[in-house]
Amino acid sequence: MAACSSPFKMSTGAMESEVEKKQESETEIPMDFSIKHPLQNCWTLWYYENDRSQSWEKNQKEIASFQFVEDFWSLYNHIKSASELKQGTDYSLFKKGIMPMWEDKANHRGGRWLLSLEKKQRANELDRYWLDILLCLIGEAFEHSNEICGAVVNIRQKGDKIGNIKIKYNICRAYSGS
Template sequence: MAEGADAKVEKEEGEITPSKGADEASKKHPLEHHWTLWFDNPQTRKGQAWGSTMRPVYTFGTVEDFWCLFNNVVQPSNLIVGADLHLFKKGIEPKWEDPKCEHGGKWTLPVRKGGKGPDAKGPTQLDTFWLHTLLAMIGEQFDDGEEVCGVVLQIRSKEDRIAIWTKTASNEAGQVNLAKQWKEFLDADDRIGYITHADAKELDRGAKNKYTI
């Protein structure tokens, strides 16, 4: 060690001192919640009980990890018919029976077909709606964000659908406000309906909207 009270320990040969800039760049920006992406492949679903083929793909909790995931998954417009994507808060399964979902319901936005396929130029309306919905959720842009369980994307032959699942169907003010904000974020004009999971489970396709915006 060099002489003197202010002497510094000499660095080992080859030792690198991280710069302040590099240290700052390595920091990630945490989200308020962790989120899990689930995928249900229609090719493995045939003959299987509903929900049994649903698999968690990736869980993230930072802005950077979200974009890492989003930039490396197939865009909605290029998914095969029958595919389902789910993005839910960590610890909540995208199933009616989950304790956080069982007393809730869902707002469903139908998205007309158009511009699908690998040769499509630029994002389709479906891709844009999906991205903006995800950003609104993980960015906590909803006033009643604690009501949100997650969002489901369904690719179907006639019409695709995006549905936000919420916790408390009886909370009319919260549900209506959330739906209004969602439509504003997407700049969507179509009317959307809210169906409770209890009605959907009991009445199947005969379930009627509890709320409409």
């Protein structure tokens, strides 16, 4: 059997020692998958479905709370996407201990930023916007993240809405110039 020609001038012995060096430098580092990455805040996901026989507050259902990045992704990957929710329902993600309602003390004198999407945008854009807002919330990426209590996505017949809830009163005043 003929030997293959090589453009490299290296003896077999030299090649073996290079392979050994490479193997020694590439020692495998075991991955510890039990390590979790904590978030600055613990968050709670809520689901709202209108049942006219119950109060608005009782229609809010607490789904789960999480305080680690990995737990967020586990939850997110096991729930319906916002675009799959039926009409008249909401998802809300709020800091743990704050209910997604204006009557909660933490939301007192708050405001909201609102993003309205036409129904035709639901299939292509709603899920992306909702995920971007969730990641900004849990990653504390907003300029005044400590002032933001949560976000809500409303699925409605005429169009969907996404809003950040509760920018404290003094920040709202600063933006409005009053």
